[in-house]
Amino acid sequence: MSQWIECVPNFSEGCDEQVLNEIARVIRAIPEVYLLEVDPGAGAHRTVFTFAGKKNAMAEAAFQAIRVASEKIDMTQHRGVHPRIGAIDVCPFIPLEGSTIDDCIELACQVGHRIGTELGLPGYFYGAAASRLERKNLTSCRSGQYEGISQKLKNPDWLPDFGPAVFHAKSGMTIVGAREFLIAYNLNLNTDSVSIAKKIAAKVRSQGKLPSANRLPALKAIGWDIPEYGIAQVSTNVISFPQNSLFDVWLAVSKEAEKLGVQVTGSELVGLVPLKALLDAGQSFAKQQEQEAVETEFELIALATTSLGLGELRPFDPQKKILDYVLNQAIATSL
The missing domain is CATH 3.30.990.10 (Formiminotransferase, N-terminal subdomain)
Structure with a gap:
């Protein structure tokens, strides 16, 4: 092999x-x-x-x-x-x-x-x-x-x-x-306040001093601003995506943002993402939204993309962002 x-x-x-x-x-x-x-x-x-x-x-x-x-x-x-x-x-x-x-x-x-x-x-x-x-x-x-x-x-x-x-x-x-595979995943806030982004990050990352019901294992998080878009982000590294799904991170950050009077408006993936990570997110959103008819790979990816707001800052093309698809295409093209 x-x-x-x-x-x-x-x-x-x-x-x-x-x-x-x-x-x-x-x-x-x-x-x-x-x-x-x-x-x-x-x-x-x-x-x-x-x-x-x-x-x-x-x-x-x-x-x-x-x-x-x-x-x-x-x-x-x-x-x-x-x-x-x-x-x-x-x-x-x-x-x-x-x-x-x-x-x-x-x-x-x-x-x-x-x-x-x-x-x-x-x-x-x-x-x-x-x-x-x-x-x-x-x-x-x-x-x-x-x-x-x-x-x-x-x-x-x-x-x-x-x-x-x-x-x-x-x-x-x-x-x-x-290292094993990690997912670089950033969540957009409807504020430009870096202070708020940092407070949210401190409540969701795995290592933190403050008590939090939304703290996740195997997650790194910081807050920063993106001047080109005029927003602040909670920037995360999902160290183990089977342990933490993208849905888990989105939900935890959304809950902490709501406590501070702001909202998660969308998100972005930096680098490539495994197919399974988006399928898992799609299944979680389908359950949350009671969409029992969402079953196929295409439907689950579409639901995850929309619900996570992956296209808010720039277009999200699954064919160019999902590792499995991109690698298979690269190999096929070289043959």
């Missing part, structure tokens, strides 16, 4: 199409690797690339993309609402059909050490590839962000896993790792 692996690097560039096109070009140049999506965000000044392929080719594709980003992106000029630690903020490998998390750890280590030796950039391993317990959490690795790197590298507990323990002003640091 072939070993399929996904890689979802996040680059700190959301506006310059020439830079993004060059990163895309070097990924496409690697045989047996399929570029599935490029999802830029101007407000976050960040772009999520999604590509997948055979294990033996994925490390090279990831490294070449990282090499171009390190050459083209200048962190001294970077401004954006999303937390980040460098030009190549994070590069996770995710197991797909026929592969395991151990395969992804192997690739993460290969790529990380090449970043350190060939590009001279420092960084950390996170997730399943973490070298120590406190580095499993991406937020911990990113703490202090780009602006705090110099101070962070003075701490013996935060010396890099690869590369020199020296601040690289142009590229910052990078975080490479292995």
Whole structure:
């Protein structure tokens, strides 16, 4: 059986199409690797690339993309609402059909050490590839962000896993790792108040100090604003979508928003989403809305798309956003 692996690097560039096109070009140049999506965000000044392929080719594709980003992106000029630690903020490998998390750890280590030796950039391993317990959490690795790197590298507990323990002003640091699939899911509010968005996020994320009836397991959440749309969002990472469905997150955020006098008006998916996640959401909405006739795959996806408001900020095309569809199409096109 072939070993399929996904890689979802996040680059700190959301506006310059020439830079993004060059990163895309070097990924496409690697045989047996399929570029599935490029999802830029101007407000976050960040772009999520999604590509997948055979294990033996994925490390090279990831490294070449990282090499171009390190050459083209200048962190001294970077401004954006999303937390980040460098030009190549994070590069996770995710197991797909026929592969395991151990395969992804192997690739993460290969790529990380090449970043350190060939590009001279420092960084950390996170997730399943973490070298120590406190580095499993991406937020911990990113703490202090780009602006705090110099101070962070003075701490013996935060010396890099690869590369020199020296601040690289142009590229910052990078975080490479292995993890299971997560869904980046942002919910739109009918307010531009970041304070309200942060209060809601604090009540739904899995780790929080405040008591909350709507706190969800395996969920990360922060509040921020999206100036290009004039709204605030609750930005979440659904760490385990079988444990938390998109419906669960939508419902929890909606309840907390209502308590503060605002509403969830829609939402967006950043990157690709597994087919099962939308089918599960569709089934939950069908039950909530007592729509017993909604049964087919097409109907469930349509109901989930409408109920979650996935097309509020920009058009949502299931054929371009569902991982299963996009990967199958990419493979069919290459044959």
